[in-house]
Amino acid sequence: MADGSNKAVLKVAIIGSGFGGLGMAYSLKQSGIEHFAIFEKAQDLGGTWRENTYPGCGCDVPSHFYSYSFEPHYPWAWRYARQGEILAYQHHVAKKYDFERHVRYGMEATAMTFDEALGLWTVTFADGSTVEAESVVSAVGQLHQPAYPDIPGRERFAGKTFHSSHWDHDYDLNGKTVAVIGTGASAVQFVPEIARQVGRMHLFQRSPGWTFPKVEKQFSRFERWLLDTVPFVHDLDRLRIFLICELLAAAYNGNRPLAWLVTSISKLQAWWQVRDPALRAKLRPDFPIGCKRILLTNAWLPALARPNVEVVDDAISEITESGVRTADGRLREVDAIIYGTGFKATQFLTPMRVRGLGGKDLHQVWNHGAEAYYGMAVSGFPNFYMLYGPNTNVGSGSIIYMLERQQRYVTRLLKAREAHGWDWLDVRAEAQAAYAAEMQRRSEGTTYSGDCQSWYKTADGRNTNNWVGSMTEFSRRLRQPVLEDYRGVTRPVAVPKAA
Secondary structure (H helix, E strand, C coil): CCCCCCCCEEEEEEECCCHHHHHHHHHHHHCCCCCEEEECCCCCCCCHHHHCCCCCCECCCCCCCCCCCCCCCCCCCECCCEHHHHHHHHHHHHHHCCCHHHEECCCCEEEEEEECCCCEEEEEECCCCEEEEEEEEECCCCCCCECCCCCCCHHHCCCEEEEHHHCCCCCCCCCCEEEEECCCHHHHHHHHHHCCCCCEEEEECCCCCCEECCCCCECCHHHHHHHHHCHHHHHHHHHHHHHHHHHHHHHHCCCHHHHHHHHHHHHHHHHHHCCCHHHHHHCCCCCCCCCCCCEECCCHHHHHCCCCEEEECCCEEEECCCEEEECCCCEEECCEEEECCCECCCCCCCCCEEECHHHCEHHHHCCCCCCCECCCECCCCCCEEECCCCCCECCCCCHHHHHHHHHHHHHHHHHHHHHHCCCEEEECHHHHHHHHHHHHHHHCCCHHHCCCCCCCECCCCCECCECCCCHHHHHHHCCCCCHHHEEEECCCCCCCCCC
């Protein structure tokens, strides 16, 4: 094996310091692996919760379940935590468990190459520096590369433009005429906040989404005292949230009675909050609930019913110097354009270049859509693992729960490799193919296969993002690695030539 005593060679290089990277650090430390580093492109940790600071930014999973199992009893102020509170929680975890000394900031990974002769990965960074590691764990996630729509003239607009993930807090929206393009999960949070500020808003909707009520409130002083004094109450609430999420997952994964119930609640919410039948019809989806990410909100629909907000469902034909023109020829002149168009979720690991055995390029391998064995390992790329990779997102549930199962699994693979004396582990192509086929076969019976445009799917309709079962099933299947699905390789020891 690679010489673990060589301080120049890391046992593990972790890319990214969000929930994936920090949780991976905890799992490694618990197993006795200390010689690792977390490489972060920015000057602070936090991942998506560091980068997204738009008004109203927060989590759609209740705080008690959107937290690590090893650090659950945090004094959350809100039932659904806001962005700043989540970032503070991540800093709390990093400090408490001594992760900060492992983080190297300002290190943006641009390429990773596997050296078969040495059995090592070389990670190259934007500044030209490199590190070597026995294993690499990518924890860059799915929601970090802003997606912009391919609209003619987008670069011609003379006013202010920005994406929700790069919010310009210095720009004063008060009294402005604003175009918002996109109606996804980010827009659902920031539109109600800025609708009260702007003079006029034109919201351009490609397709509507299903909404669901969100019990969003601050914990009272009594509730906070009870949770802090009797931690078991906190644990019961976490279990309650878990069970509700599993019920919703069943609705998305083919349980028709539950799907009908969830759909009915969503329709009732729309009827109650939007009294104008014409607007309500414009906001009614024509695809099954869960096909696109469900929008947990109490504020979205009332915001769209405000007199200063116009919902535009005509297609955009172009963006001009002064505004947005729709297919009917009408030009709406605006002061600013805000893109709430989400992320390039199906373009995993981009723009990093990953080269495995024989120089194999991972992005070429994924030319027709990303796939990986349990979302973590790809054949031909030994000792390389992904967290929050293909088919590991959840339509209902907490990604932190899913991440912790992946982190435990990867750690057990690392320990198994060490115990067997293997230089590397490479998932077998047939095991990966069988798993990928299962994901696509089971996707056909879920709401994710519905006729909608969603970040869950590639342009040709293939589900590359979402897990198609329950969180319970995912946990059970990842409890112990099946080593027969991997190829363990030990490099031959070089014998010096005779003099």
